[in-house]
Amino acid sequence: MARRRQAVTIKHVAADAGVSLQTVSRVINKEPNVRPEMSLRVQASIDKLGYVPSIAAQRMSGSRSYLILALNDRERTIADWRKREGTDWVDQMLLGGMLTCAEYGYRMIVELVDTHSDHIERELLAAIAALQPDGVILTPPHSQNPLITNLLDEQKISFARIGSLTEGPGFALTMDDERAARMATEHLIGLGHRRIGFIAGSLEYELSAWRVHGWRAAMEEAGLETADLLAEGDFSYASGRNAATRLFDQGMPPTAIIASNDQMALATLETGRERGIDVPRDLSLVSFDDTPIVRFTHPPLTAVVQPIADVVARAVELIIADQAGRDVPDMPVAVPATLVLRSSTAPPRHG
Known part of the structure; x- marks a missing residue:
């Protein structure tokens, strides 16, 4: 041997x-x-x-562990993995977090935690005791859960809250979702659309409301109505189908729709196809996320590109700077999204 x-x-x-x-x-x-x-x-x-x-x-x-712990939503992440319908959120989180940690001699570990669990405090305390992280990165909906943020504050652990502007401790970072939704809406208005529908995500996430506000603000500034043009989903494919159906069944259906994530955008595309609605001839469609699949649909989808890797990298830098006693910028920190134009948007047929 x-x-x-x-x-x-x-x-x-x-x-x-x-x-x-x-x-x-x-x-x-x-x-x-x-x-x-x-x-x-x-x-x-x-x-x-x-x-x-x-x-x-x-x-x-005895002063540092050189570990940063990132928490992601267990229920949603595992469900997506098992259905093989996951987005690349976790991949992008690892890209931004692991590479930035490595630059500073740190390691990043990802843990899945159910934010609805009755045992969340016990779970989190156990992870902290085992890993002794120097910092924690919270993603939605953990980033707005006071049980988690207060616990980390009591433990005197540096932490970053992505996608939450709720008052409280920690570094607040956003991807400027309100601006991103406004940008997508203004693009469609610029093409000549007047009835622009919006499919919102789960209201459990603060960013869902920010996106609705951005869409509504752009519509109102252009003097356009929003009544009957908002449909609520929960980021799932099934909810996207239901929301798209509600919008299509109106007497005056929208000529363009913005969906708050790729799953709901794909559901809208398929629901429209079943009704003989052609994209972009009859309907312009914009998605959020820009996961790989929307580049290979027919047609490829115009999408808001969320800078997940960049915002997680920034979160890591803030935690490390705090550990070193360096000054950090005023909160919140916004890492802006961009809009990539593909062939799913075009001027409306009837002006």
């Missing part, structure tokens, strides 16, 4: 460099109170021995 290769530890590095364990720890943790020549000496031993700093070694100073 082959013997397991002995791992190189911090003790080996200290012995090779002829320094104390504390000095190696300070070099690994990039602390400022290490002389440059000592840092080079320790780094030379690390390179020579092929030492990879472990989380345990990084914790030797």
